[in-house]
Amino acid sequence: MTSQEAxxxxxxxxxxxxxxxxQRLCEWTGHGPFLEEDLALTNIALDIFGxxxxxxxxxxxxxxxxxxxxxxxxxxxxxxxxxxxxxxLPNGDYAKTIIRQAMIDCFDLAFYTxxxxxxxxxxxxxxxxxxxxxxxxxxxxxxxxxxxxxxxxESFNRLQQGLDEIWAFTGELFEMNETDEILIxxxxxxxxxxxxxxxxxxxxxxxxxxxxxxxxxxFMQKGSRxxxxxxxxxxxxxxxxxxxxxxxxxxx
Amino acid sequence: MGVINxxxxxxxxxxxxxxxxxxxxxxxxxxxxxxxxxSQHAHSEIVGMLxxxxxxxxxxxxxxxxxxxxxVQDEGGHGLxxxxxxxxxxxxRDEMLEALLTGKAKYSSIFNYPTLxxxxxxxxxxxxDGAAIMNQVMLQRxxxxxxxxxxxxxxxxxxxxxxxxxxxxxxxxxxxxxxKEMAQDALNRWWYPTLMMFGPPxxxxxNSENAIKWRIKRExxxxxxxxxxxxxxxxxxxxxxxxxxxxxxxxxxxxxxDFSEPDWVEFKNVIKGNxxxxxxxxxxxxxxxxxxxxVRAAAMAYAKxxxxxxxxx
Numbered sequence: 420m421t422s423q424e425a426x427x428x429x430x431x432x433x434x435x436x437x438x439x440x441x442q443r444l445c446e447w448t449g450h451g452p453f454l455e456e457d458l459a460l461t462n463i464a465l466d467i468f469g470x471x472x473x474x475x476x477x478x479x480x481x482x483x484x485x486x487x488x489x490x491x492x493x494x495x496x497x498x499x500x501x502x503x504x505x506x507x508l509p510n511g512d513y514a515k516t517i518i519r520q521a522m523i524d525c526f527d528l529a530f531y532t533x534x535x536x537x538x539x540x541x542x543x544x545x546x547x548x549x550x551x552x553x554x555x556x557x558x559x560x561x562x563x564x565x566x567x568x569x570x571x572x573e574s575f576n577r578l579q580q581g582l583d584e585i586w587a588f589t590g591e592l593f594e595m596n597e598t599d600e601i602l603i604x605x606x607x608x609x610x611x612x613x614x615x616x617x618x619x620x621x622x623x624x625x626x627x628x629x630x631x632x633x634x635x636x637x638f639m640q641k642g643s644r645x646x647x648x649x650x651x652x653x654x655x656x657x658x659x660x661x662x663x664x665x666x667x668x669x670x671x
Numbered sequence: 672m673g674v675i676n677x678x679x680x681x682x683x684x685x686x687x688x689x690x691x692x693x694x695x696x697x698x699x700x701x702x703x704x705x706x707x708x709x710s711q712h713a714h715s716e717i718v719g720m721l722x723x724x725x726x727x728x729x730x731x732x733x734x735x736x737x738x739x740x741x742x743v744q745d746e747g748g749h750g751l752x753x754x755x756x757x758x759x760x761x762x763x764r765d766e767m768l769e770a771l772l773t774g775k776a777k778y779s780s781i782f783n784y785p786t787l788x789x790x791x792x793x794x795x796x797x798x799x800d801g802a803a804i805m806n807q808v809m810l811q812r813x814x815x816x817x818x819x820x821x822x823x824x825x826x827x828x829x830x831x832x833x834x835x836x837x838x839x840x841x842x843x844x845x846x847x848x849x850x851k852e853m854a855q856d857a858l859n860r861w862w863y864p865t866l867m868m869f870g871p872p873x874x875x876x877x878n879s880e881n882a883i884k885w886r887i888k889r890e891x892x893x894x895x896x897x898x899x900x901x902x903x904x905x906x907x908x909x910x911x912x913x914x915x916x917x918x919x920x921x922x923x924x925x926x927x928x929d930f931s932e933p934d935w936v937e938f939k940n941v942i943k944g945n946x947x948x949x950x951x952x953x954x955x956x957x958x959x960x961x962x963x964x965x966v967r968a969a970a971m972a973y974a975k976x977x978x979x980x981x982x983x984x
Contacts, residue, residue, distance in 0.1 A: 442728060445736075448743055449724035450955070452963025454717070454751055461744040465737065472733040489732045513966050569976065570969025577965070662731035662789055669847050671731040671789075671839075 423481060425601040426539065428501070429608055430478035431491070432598070432644070435502035437471030438492055440523065442655055443510055452513050459559060463520075466552040473545045493663035497653045498646040505588035507652045514574065515581030517563045522585065524557035525621050526592045529614045538606035561625055568629020575630065582626070583634050590639025593618075598644075685886060690816035693759040701885055705815050706760050708887065710767045713753035715779035716746045717771070718952050722786040723795055731789060738835055739792060745828045752824065756817040772957050779803075780938070783946030784864050790843050790850075790857035796836020798858075798865040801903065804829050805895045806869070814886035837906065844910035851911075858907070859915045863933040869896040871935065900928045 420428075444464035451457025475488035505523065510516045531553055534546035567574040593611040602608030626633060642648065663669070677696040684691060691697055724743050730736035754764050770776035781799055786792060807829060810822040843854035870876055870892040882888035890898075900919075907914060919930045941949070 438733070445727050445740055448727055448740065449720040449747075450959040450962075452959070452966035454747060454754075456963075456966070457720075458744055458747050458751070461740060461747070465740050465744065468733065468737055468740065472737065475733070492733055493731070512962070566973040567969050570973040571965065573965045574969030574972075658728050662729055666731075666847060666849055669731075669850050671735050671842055671846075 420597055420601060422601055422605060423483075425598045426607065427478055427481045428598040429602055430474050430481060430542070432501040434471050434474030434478055434488075434491070435500050436506055437467050437474060439500070439502040439652070439655060440506035441465075441467040441471060442659055443506065443508075444516070444520075446510055447516065456513075460516075463556050463559065466549075466556070470545060470549050470552075477541050477545070489663065493660045494667075497648060497656060500648065500652060500656070501643055501646060502652075503588075503591050504640055504643050504649055505585060505591065507649055507655060508585060508588065509651060511581060511584065512577055514567050514577035515584060517560055517567065518578055518581040519585050520556070521560040521564045521625065522589050522622065523592075524553060524560050525618055525625075526614070528553045528557050529617060530609055530611075533609040533614065537608070542607065564625055564629050568631055578629065579631055582631055586634045587636060587638060587640050589622075591641045591643060594641055594644055596644050685814055688812075688886075690819060691814050692816045700881065701887075702760050704881060704885070704887060705818065706757055706762050708882075709753055709757040709760070709818055710762070710770070711777050711779075713750045713757060713767065714771045714776055715782065716750035716753060718778045718782045718956065720746050720750075721952055721955055722782055722784070722948070723792055725786050726789060726792045729789070730792075735839070742796065742832050742835065745832065749821075749825045749828070752821040753818075756815075756821045759817045760815075768960070772953070772960055774944075774953055777942070779868065780941045780946065781864050781868050783941050783948045783952060784861070785948050787860070788853050788857060790840070790853040791861070793836050793839030793843060793854070794857040794861040796832050797840055797906075798836075798861050798903070799868065800829050800833045800836060802865050802868040802899055804833060805899050805902075809889040810887075812886070812889065840910060844912060854910065855912050858912050862914050862916070863937075866896055866899070866930075866933045867935075867938045869893075869899065871938070872932070897927055900930050904928055 441464045444460055444467065447457065448461045448464065449457065451460055472488055475491045479486045479488050479491055505519060508519065528550070531546040531549045535543050535550060537543040537546065564578065567578040569575075593615050595611050599608050599611070603610050623633075663671075678698065681691070681695070681697060681701075684695070691701075720743050723739065723746075727736065727739055727743065730739050754767060757767060758764060767776065771778065786795065804826060807822055807826050811819055811826055813819045813822070840854055840857075843850040845851075873891045873893045876892050883891070904914075904919075914930075916931045919928055921927075922929045940946070944950070
């Protein structure tokens with residue numbers, strides 16, 4: 420793998436992770452539990468889509484084959500997507516959406532803060548812009564985890580159920596492969612091993628404050644780094660890509 | 672010292688074009704009329720999130736998705752200011768929501784029409800928001816202060832949405848034959864429902880008279896409808912599209928277009944609840960509200976505990 424290929428894969432992975440997460444979040448738009456939360460979640464989806472778009476634009480540029488960000492988003496197949504599995508899981512109820520978001524926000528804030536120091540100027544620029552946004556997202560999701568954990572019995576039960584459903588997908592956030600190895604050497608990528616201890620500490624504090632119990636299973640799912648997904652991704656893509664694929668020569 | 676006649680003061684303010692503010696005395700009918708109008712407007716924004724929201728996950732480009740998502744969010748934001756403006760008249764958001772969810776309150780009938788293709792997203796932005804602006808521009812100078820001020824911001828955003836809708840239609844109308852066909856089909860379906868948005872003809876509009884007297888409204892339904900057609904026809908011609916009305920033609924004498932009336936029987940039917948989406952829209956709002964119940968309960972319970980802890984400390 421050349422370093423250019425690695426940079427393409429890396430940008431693609433980050434772009435896909437953002438786009439698929441935002442695609443899930445915007446399923447809530449117009450259906451939130453109350454108006455203020457509807458607006459907040461839509462706003463978060465907007466930030467993450469914006470970041471995903473910038474990352475895929477960069478991936479397309481790095482690839483240098485004349486593809487655009489839309490070609491990458493709408494004309495790749497299921498096995499060519501590299502978003503982390505946790506992003507494609509169905510939203511479930513609001514507790515599951517929130518606990519998933521908290522796991523990701525906690526990771527993303529540390530990750531993009533580190534990426535802002537990347538030797539790759541474009542990635543560093545996108546990351547720097549994202550820090551402020553993710554700081555707000557994290558404050559939002561963390562405060563709701565706390566509220567649900569210390570709200571009613573029902574909200575606590577739902578939150579615990581949500582955590583049980585997503586926990587096994589959190590390990591993959593830290594998985595690395597050859598792409599990372601090449602780019603870490605060049606000072607471009609973030610060494611995810613360095614983020615793990617802090618993430619675990621912060622998440623532990625959050626879960627303790629919300630009275631939650633971490634599921635006993637230590638087994639962690641993985642696969643997305645190789646384009647291996649859950650059954651959910653194909654449905655997301657079928658919906659998301661339908662129009663461009665119906666009109667492959669159209670401009671929108 | 673003479674006795675102050677509140678009604679005279681109110682009338683004097685109206686006559687001077689002064690704003691009526693929440694703490695001012697106002698006739699009960701004026702208050703009721705405004706609560707009805709502002710809450711209907713707020714409900715329309717909230718229900719209006721649904722037909723366009725229908726296409727967010729299927730928007731055909733990343734840019735289009737961002738634009739649509741931001742637009743739908745704006746509509747929700749408008750709902751929020753408007754509910755707040757209505758609350759200043761002494762009604763709670765819960766009461767207004769209850770009226771919407773039980774079907775007691777009305778919202779703009781246009782949102783009971785379905786968005787069948789991507790072109791409908793463009794048509795809604797361009798035509799529906801365009802028609803809404805015609806109504807809303809005059810509301811920036813309406814007599815009730817909080818409503819007028821909310822409308823200033825709303826109008827700015829709506830006119831942005833209208834341009835975005837038109838831009839979307841431009842891509843389609845100048846795109847592939849299939850895209851152009853999609854654009855024409857959307858225009859065919861949205862033309863008359865849009866004309867209906869201005870309300871029944873002046874001869875049959877029961878609420879108009881007081882509304883004009885109180886400066887809640889400043890132009891009649893028919894005047895606004897005529898202005899909308901005059902303004903929109905050049906835009907349609909630029910796109911190379913046609914209106915589904917054989918009688919539409921320029922009338923030099925009145926310096927405006929002659930056009931066919933919409934089907935008022937259909938209009939009444941949709942208002943009565945017989946539009947293809949009436950039931951679905953209401954079910955959808957009820958479903959979200961019901962599924963959000965435990966979230967709201969948790970937030971309240973948590974806030975209560977926080978207060979207790981604060982007081983105990």
